[in-house]
Amino acid sequence: MASAGEAGKLWGGRFTGPVDPEMDKFNASLRYDRRMYRQDIKGSKAYASAIQKAGLLTREEETQIQRGLDQVLSEWETGSFEVRPSDEDIHTANERRLTELVGAPGAKLHTGRSRNDQVAVDTRLWLRDVIQEQLEPLLREMITTLTDRAEAEVDILMPGFTHLQPAQPVRWSHWLMSHAWFLRSDLRRLQQLTQRVDSCPLGSGALAGNPFAVDRAALAAELGFTAVTPNSMLAVSDRDYIAEFLFWVSLLGTHFSRLAEDLIIFSTPTFGLVHIADAYSTGSSLMPQKRNPDGLELARGKAGRFLGNCVGLMTALKGTPSTYNKDFQEDKELLFDSADNVTGVIRVMTGVVSTMTVSADRCRQLLSEGMLATDVAYYLVRQNVPFREAHNLAGKCVALAEAKGVPMRQLSLDDFQGISAAFGADVASIWSFEASVEQYQAEGGTSRTAVLKQVAQMRESMAAA
Ligand code: ARG
Numbered sequence: 001m002a003s004a005g006e007a008g009k010l011w012g013g014r015f016t017g018p019v020d021p022e023m024d025k026f027n028a029s030l031r032y033d034r035r036m037y038r039q040d041i042k043g044s045k046a047y048a049s050a051i052q053k054a055g056l057l058t059r060e061e062e063t064q065i066q067r068g069l070d071q072v073l074s075e076w077e078t079g080s081f082e083v084r085p086s087d088e089d090i091h092t093a094n095e096r097r098l099t100e101l102v103g104a105p106g107a108k109l110h111t112g113r114s115r116n117d118q119v120a121v122d123t124r125l126w127l128r129d130v131i132q133e134q135l136e137p138l139l140r141e142m143i144t145t146l147t148d149r150a151e152a153e154v155d156i157l158m159p160g161f162t163h164l165q166p167a168q169p170v171r172w173s174h175w176l177m178s179h180a181w182f183l184r185s186d187l188r189r190l191q192q193l194t195q196r197v198d199s200c201p202l203g204s205g206a207l208a209g210n211p212f213a214v215d216r217a218a219l220a221a222e223l224g225f226t227a228v229t230p231n232s233m234l235a236v237s238d239r240d241y242i243a244e245f246l247f248w249v250s251l252l253g254t255h256f257s258r259l260a261e262d263l264i265i266f267s268t269p270t271f272g273l274v275h276i277a278d279a280y281s282t283g284s285s286l287m288p289q290k291r292n293p294d295g296l297e298l299a300r301g302k303a304g305r306f307l308g309n310c311v312g313l314m315t316a317l318k319g320t321p322s323t324y325n326k327d328f329q330e331d332k333e334l335l336f337d338s339a340d341n342v343t344g345v346i347r348v349m350t351g352v353v354s355t356m357t358v359s360a361d362r363c364r365q366l367l368s369e370g371m372l373a374t375d376v377a378y379y380l381v382r383q384n385v386p387f388r389e390a391h392n393l394a395g396k397c398v399a400l401a402e403a404k405g406v407p408m409r410q411l412s413l414d415d416f417q418g419i420s421a422a423f424g425a426d427v428a429s430i431w432s433f434e435a436s437v438e439q440y441q442a443e444g445g446t447s448r449t450a451v452l453k454q455v456a457q458m459r460e461s462m463a464a465a
Contacts, residue, residue, distance in 0.1 A: 009086050009088065009092070010092050010095060010096065010110075024085075024088075027088060027326075028087075028088050028089065029088070029089045029090075029329050029332065030083065030087050030088065030089050030090060030093055032332055032333050032336060033089050033090045033119075033122075033332055034076075034083075034090050034093070035126075035336065036090050036122045036123065036125075036126045037073070037076040037081075037090055037094065038073065038076070039121075039122045039123075039125035039126045039129070040090045040091060040094050040118070040122045041069050041072060041073045041076075041094060042125060042223065043118060043121045043122055043125065043202060043223065044065075044069055044094065044095075044098075044109060044118075045065075045066060045069050046202070046219055046222040046223050047109065047113055047202060047219065048062050048065045048066060048069070048109055049062065049066075049222065050203070050214045050215060050218065050219045050222070051108075051109075051111055051112065051212065051214060053215060053218070054212050054213050054214050054215070056108065056111050056112075056212055057105065057108055061104075061105035061108060062105075064102045064105045064106075065098065065102060065105050065106065065108075065109055067102070068098045068101040068102035068105075068106060069094075069098060071101055072094055072097050072098055072101070075097070081093075081097065084096065089115070089119075089329075090122070091115045091118050091119065091122070092115075095109060095110060111212065112203075112205055112210045112211055112212045112214060113202070113205065113210075114204075114205050114206035114207075114236070114324075116204070116205070116206050116207065116236035116323070116324040117201050117202050117203065117204040117205055117206075117232075117235060117236055118202070119328075119329075120201035120202075120204070120235060120236060120238070121200060121201050121202040121223070123242065123331070123332070123335070124197050124198075124199070124200070124201065124225075124241065125223065127197050127241065127242070127245060127335065127339075128194065128197050128198060128224075130339050130343075131190060131194050131197070132194075134343050135190060135339075135342070135343065135346070136187070136190060136191075138343060138346040138347060138350070139183060139186065139187050139190065139252075139346060140187065140462065141350055142183060142346055142349060142350045142353070143180050143183050143184055143187065143458070143462060144462070145350050145353050145354045146176050146177065146179055146180035146183070146353060147176075147177070147180050147455055147458045147459065147462075149173070149176050149353065149354075150173035150174075150176040150177045150180065150451065150454075150455055151173070151452070151455045153172055153173055153176075153358060154171060154173045154448060154451055154452060154455075155171075155360075155448075156171065156172035156173070156358060156360045156363055157169050157170070157171060157172065157363060157364060157367060157433050157434070157437060158170060158171070158172045158175065158273060158363035158366070158367070159363070159366045159367055159368070159371060160174075160175070160446075164265070166366070166368060166370065166371050167371065168371055168374055168436070169367050169371055169372075169433045169436050169437050169446075170437060170446040171437055171446050171448070171451050172358055172360075172363060173451050173455075174445075174446040174451050174454075175262075177451065177454045177455070177458070179255070179258075179259045179262075180458060181454075181458070182255040182258075182259075183252070183255060184458065184461065184462070186248070186251065186252045186255060187465060188465070189248055189251070190248060191465065193241065193244045193245060193248055195226075196240070196241050196244065197241045197245070198225055198226050198227060199220075199225060199226075199227040199228065199229050200216065200219065200220035200223055200225035200227065200228050200229060201229045201235035201236065201238070202216070202219055202220070202223070203216040203219055203228075203232075204229065204232035204233075204235035204236055205232060205236075206236065206323075206324070207232060207233050207236050207323040207324065208232060208233075209232040210232075216228045233322060233323050236323050236324045237322055237323045237324065239313065239317055239328055239331050242313060242331050242334075242335050243310065243313050243314055243317065245335070245338070245339075246306070246309050246310035246313055246334060246335070246338050247310050249306045249309070249310070249338040249339070249342045250303070250306040250307045250309075250310045252306075252342060253302055253303035253305075253306035253307070253342060253345065254303050254306075254307075256299050256300075256302075256303070256345050256346070256349050257299065257300040257301075257302075257303035259299075259349065259353075260293075260296040260297070260299040260300040260349065261296075261300055263276065263293065263296050263352065263356070264293050264296050264297065264300070267293055267296075267356075271362075271366070272359060272362045273358060273359060273362055273363050273366070274356050274357065274358050274359070275356060275357045275358075275359070276291070276293050276295075276296070276352060276355075276356050277351075277352070277355035277356060277357075279351065279355060280293070280294075280295035280296070280348065280351055280352045280355065280356075281293060281294065281295070282294040295348045295349075295351070295352055296349075296352060298345075298348070299345045299348060299349055302341050302342070302344075302345050305337070305338075305341060306338055306341070306342065309334040309335075309337055309338045310334075310338075312330075312334050313330070313331055313334050313335075316328075316330045316331070364433070367433050369407045369408050369409055369431065370398070370408075371433075371436075372408070372430055372431065372433070372436055373394050373395075373397070373398050373408070374394070375430050375435075375436050375439070376390075376393075376394035376397050376398075376408070376430055377390040377391045377393070377394035378390070378439065379423075379427065379429075379430050380393055380394065380420060380422050380423075383422040383423075383424075384422070385420070385422050393419055393420045393422075396419045397411065397415075397416065397419055400415060400419065408431075409428070409430075409431040413425060413427065
């Protein structure tokens with residue numbers, strides 16, 4: 001081997017001068033893509049078997065390669081894999097080590113293959129594993145946690161807010177389910193995007209395809225893919241599945257951020273609706289009385305990072321010419337960062353939600369009669385008063401109570417009848433928060449039956465998903 005040039009590198013043949021050490025460092029991705037070692041070896045094992053079937057390896061050569069790759073895998077798993085300075089990325093590192101172990105047959109493994117189709121298959125396999133092994137189960141657990149709480153705490157009433165102003169009484173469980181439904185859609189989206197991850201690019205070569213009649217369908221099946229990418233130029237060029245995943249993480253992150261924000265507000269002493277467990281709170285180094293919801297604040301903050309990663313990849317892809325460009329190597333740190341952090345967010349948020357306590361008393365205290373003003377209007381509607389007029393008359397009741405400095409329920413029947421003859425003695429029935437929420441019987445509303453129906457619908461839909 002030549003001493004000058006880049007003979008130590010797998011692509012060194014045509015080079016005579018060395019690569020600048022800074023450039024070497026700049027170019028290398030092993031530091032982070034080594035975490036795909038398992039997928040890289042899996043892809044290589046399947047490829048070895050495919051090129052053996054295509055007549056490019058003898059059975060004996062293939063067996064040696066398979067054993068060698070098993071050995072490389074076990075070196076990674078046990079931490080004994082020795083990285084060389086010439087190992088640019090996980091693909092070159094594994095192939096270099098394989099060839100050291102098995103000699104000549106190792107040098108045949110890359111026949112018809114390129115790192116362009118190799119990195120694409122590795123990344124798809126890696127993402128598919130993370131989705132199946134972590135994200136989907138974690139998200140399911142979170143949805144179940146919210147749903148179980150909703151059922152168990154269906155009788156607790158709380159103020160519902162719009163514009164963060166007290167609006168109408170709702171069931172606490174209705175609020176819980178509103179967040180569960182956001183996540184339910186995220187789970188569906190995850191399953192949908194997984195279908196697009198689930199397409200095998202291996203056998204596309206550098207860009208033109210595979211010249212050795214490799215059976216791509218068999219190769220895909222071997223790797224557990226349900227489809228084969230339909231165009232080799234697309235296959236090495238396509239990072240859409242990563243962009244889509246990064247967007248998915250951004251949207252999920254936004255949903256968690258909003259849940260976190262609700263809980264941050266609800267857990268302030270001023271609101272006092274929920275108590276976040278010690279396990280997810282921290283103290284202040286200065287103010288002894290503080291309980292800070294750091295877990296929730298971090299979950300909220302991560303949403304910014306997720307969107308940044310998504311925008312980062314989209315911007316890197318934009319303007320790249322057809323097929324593979326090294327710009328694409330930038331996909332991995334963004335992908336890994338979003339995947340790692342989003343699993344953290346789901347885990348912590350599931351922990352927060354399953355351990356927090358809700359104060360039914362405090363929820364009730366924060367229900368104010370003003371929140372029943374809509375109910376006064378609905379009372380009149382039930383007496384056949386057109387809604388616009390009823391709304392106006394209810395407003396007069398609010399104003400009269402304010403003028404007298406009393407809550408509305410303390411207005412006399414005469415006061416009410418002075419505003420509208422449609423008021424009867426049963427006006428007193430309005431002053432029940434329980435009765436108020438129970439009006440909302442229509443599907444998707446906050447009555448007990450309607451909320452329990454949501455719980456059942458959620459369980460059914462999760463069982464089918
Ligand atoms: N480390 C590279 C990446 O992550 C692998 C593909 C390199 N291909 C190439 N032709 N330079 O994108």
